[in-house]
Amino acid sequence: MTGSGRLFQYLTFYTLVVFSTWTSAYGSIEEGAERGFEWNLHGSAVTLLGNNSYFGESEALFGTNTDDWSEAVLELGILGFKPLGKGTFFGALSGLYSKTWGHDASGLTVGYEQTGEFDIEQAHIGWRSGDTFASLDKDALTLQAGNFDYVVGTGLLLADGTADGGGRGGWYLSGRTAFRGSFLATLKSGPWKIDGFYLQGEGRGSDLRVYGYGGDFEYNFADSGLATGLLYLKVPNQVVDEDIFWQRYDSLALRTNWTATHNFSVKGEYIYQTRPGAHPRGWYLEGAYHWIENRWSPRVSYRYAQFDGDDLTTPADESFETAAYGFTDYGYWVQGEISGGYPLENSNLKSHMLRLKLSPYKNLTLNAIYYDFTLDQPNILGKPVGSTDWGNEVNLTADFTLNDNWMLSGVFGWLVPGQAAKNWTGGDNTWVYGMIYVSFSI
Secondary structure, X not given: OOHHHHHHHHHHHHHHHHHHHHHHHHOEOOOOOOOEEEEEEEEEEEEEEEEOHHHHOHHHHHOOOOOOEEEEEEEEEEEEEEEEOOEEEEEEEEEEEEEEEEOOOOOOOOOOOOOEEEEEEEEEEXXXXXXXXXXXXXXXXXXXXXXXXXXXXXXXXXOOOEOOOHXXXXXXXXXXXXXXXXXXXXXXXXXXXXXXXXXXXXXXXXXXXXXXXXXXXXXXXXXXXXXXXXXXXXXXXXXXXXXXXXXXXXXXXXXXXXXXXXXXXXXXXXXXXXXXXXXXXXXXXXXXXXXXXXXXXXXEEEEEEEEOOOOOOOOOOOOOOOOEOOOOEOOEOOOHHHHHOOXXXXXXXXXXXXXXXXXXXXXXXXXXXXXXXXXXXXXXXXXXXXXXXXXXXXXXXXXXXXXXXXXXXXEEEEEEXXXXXXXXXXXXXXXXXXXXXXEEEO
16 A cells, blocks of 8 residues: 555544544434444355356366355444534544455465455545535535445446455455545535546555546436436556556446336446547346236346457457446346356456346345356457357345344356357356355444
8 A cells, every 4th residue: 555545544544533532422323413423343254155166177277176165254334423514524434354265266366375354444534515505405515535435326337446355355245345545526406416536446455556537427307217327437547556557448328217117117328438449338228027016026127238348350459348347236237146256247248137036025035037148259358269158147046134233145056158168168067156145234
């Protein structure tokens, strides 16, 4: 981490220590309170058991078997607020520890003796405007700086600001999500919202930062059930470290979510990117029908997504830049618990997704998801594979809310390789995958 980054974290830490002392006489945050603070503790653990990872060729690819492993994440934090002018000053600080036992299917833990690390996660301060602007809604303006979470839409471009895995551990749980040393200004009133941001994404080393800036505009047509958004993201040329140069690119993304009727909805996003010599594109379109009145409340949806890949016969790189995409729901944007979690990203990819979601009880949600994957270009990580047929994947999930604090989930999936996957790995076995996950929040 750079000296300025450490200085900012120290200043934030001491500010919040003073802040928590300042507000301690007022107790924990309560609804309607003018000031207060509270501590939060979040934890999760997962055990993953598989068979034939990388279609039976994980040892040939990584030098070790990546079928089975376990992970845990624990995050302790403090947040609080106090009146400042007609608005409210707020801040948050949290520390996160993640650990992996065994070698996960990303292959990134291979070669590390220690696969666990502690980091500062949330570390931000900010101000909400309250009643400062009489002509706008309450808290119309929010300013924040530091380490904070930021998600746009379904998380297709901006959702996860920090990389996990490798020596840090926690690849699957992906507990680190905050953008680092960043700034966000939000102006919101009535049906519209405008964001302006400077964001730094962090790699698996705290000194590996890639920054970008831009803005997002949202407008909701409440009477017609239509919500729209327009995102602009610019990432300039930059030297990440002595071995890594990040080439500039720009992204312009238009998204929409339309609740056409009580039961039927449509949403999608189209992204146009520019980089030297190329104009990659990515988009998705999804339709869903929800039988809300039925006991199990079934919801059926179909989505098609396409992201350009690099044509190896040309000098330019035409591949879609994934930016800082992240998980916001099953399939968004980890496409397939196996394919999207490990060998593939949202680039050089076409996918059909058919999903059935059921809620037989208030605290139980079930999903059955089918994917058909093909590559846009017949290569994987720059290696020609002679085919675009990646394979077919099925995921079965169950999420059970035990109480207000505890949640239990299970996933079972299998991935049948297509010719591209067989040519890439040399294996032809079905990749089978099971997971038990537990989380708590206090």
